[in-house]
Amino acid sequence: RLQEITRMPPSTSKFLGPCPDTPPGLKGPLNVDFDYKLTLDEVRKNISSPLKEGGRYKPLDCIAQQKVAIIIPFRNRHEHLKHWLYYLHPILERQQLDYGVYIINQDGEGVFNRAKLMNAGFVEALKEYDYDCFVFSDIDLVPMDDRNLYRCFQIPRHFSVAIDKFDFKLPSPANFGGVISLSKSQFSKINGFSNTFWGWGGEDDDLYLRVIFHGMSISRPDMVIGKYKMIKHVRDLHNEQNPVNADKVRHTKSTMNEDGINSLNYTVKEIVKDILYTWITVDIQAPL
Numbered sequence: 001r002l003q004e005i006t007r008m009p010p011s012t013s014k015f016l017g018p019c020p021d022t023p024p025g026l027k028g029p030l031n032v033d034f035d036y037k038l039t040l041d042e043v044r045k046n047i048s049s050p051l052k053e054g055g056r057y058k059p060l061d062c063i064a065q066q067k068v069a070i071i072i073p074f075r076n077r078h079e080h081l082k083h084w085l086y087y088l089h090p091i092l093e094r095q096q097l098d099y100g101v102y103i104i105n106q107d108g109e110g111v112f113n114r115a116k117l118m119n120a121g122f123v124e125a126l127k128e129y130d131y132d133c134f135v136f137s138d139i140d141l142v143p144m145d146d147r148n149l150y151r152c153f154q155i156p157r158h159f160s161v162a163i164d165k166f167d168f169k170l171p172s173p174a175n176f177g178g179v180i181s182l183s184k185s186q187f188s189k190i191n192g193f194s195n196t197f198w199g200w201g202g203e204d205d206d207l208y209l210r211v212i213f214h215g216m217s218i219s220r221p222d223m224v225i226g227k228y229k230m231i232k233h234v235r236d237l238h239n240e241q242n243p244v245n246a247d248k249v250r251h252t253k254s255t256m257n258e259d260g261i262n263s264l265n266y267t268v269k270e271i272v273k274d275i276l277y278t279w280i281t282v283d284i285q286a287p288l
């Protein structure tokens with residue numbers, strides 16, 4: 001027995017093959033509810049994946065096909081964060097991703113800017129690791145089927161196509177909000193999100209147009225695999241619907257190449273590494 005063990009190579013990592021296209025451990029449809037009460041510490045204890053500090057994971061028995069940064073825009077949604085982490089870490093492990101979770105926390109009480117936080121997340125995640133795929137996800141959306149693979153595709157991907165709040169129907173064919181992915185090159189090609197959509201609305205439509213105006217389209221899972229539960233909430237403070245935003249989308253074509261990753265400015269106030277996530281507080285110069 002001892003002989004057998006000593007004959008094994010000292011490190012098996014260089015002998016690992018690529019992970020299969022279809023991860024073998026997926027469960028399909030999942031039960032998702034938000035009725036349980038757990039503290040963040042209980043969530044930490046509950047998750048059996050061998051996570052590394054910063055909410056990082058990679059499969060142990062194969063080389064992941066993609067390196068995926070999950071970027072979540074955030075302010076004052078701690079209950080939602082717990083639910084998201086509780087459900088998503090086990091799903092992402094089963095999906096055999098080499099991934100990291102980035103919570104991009106908007107500093108201060110100024111007007112919220114979801115899209116600018118996404119851009120900051122893209123830049124910050126790339127400082128840490130050579131990610132080739134970016135999943136941008138709202139904190140309140142949990143997939144109800146783990147076959148909805150959080151990875152990148154030949155064209156930008158829209159994951160959250162059938163949300164319970166919208167009767168499991170796609171609100172419009174141009175819908176590109178909620179949970180989406182773009183590869184590093186797709187995101188760079190469109191110059192990321194706009195930085196100028198303050199308050200609620202429009203930034204997801206602007207992103208959709210950026211994709212279309214750069215000659216791409218979007219792909220989606222079917223309406224069974226693309227089911228989501230949204231955590232119920234009221235409208236947040238300082239994220240009122242902004243009537244200016246709808247009009248801005250009419251100018252996307254002329255503004256997109258000057259407004260985005262290439263014009264992004266923000267300052268990092270704090271980076272905290274938890275076992276479940278990397279928490280980055282950013283000052284995005286929000287108007288009060």
Ligand code: UDH
Nearest residue numbers: 073074075077112114138139140233234235236239
């Ligand atoms: N977000 C925060 N904090 C905020 C605002 C937004 O973390 O104060 C993030 C969070 O990830 C959220 C995402 O930005 O999931 C999108 O914002 P949203 O949830 O406000 O947008 P949604 O379209 O809801 O989901 C709109 C208001 C719903 C009012 C419902 C009244 N029944």
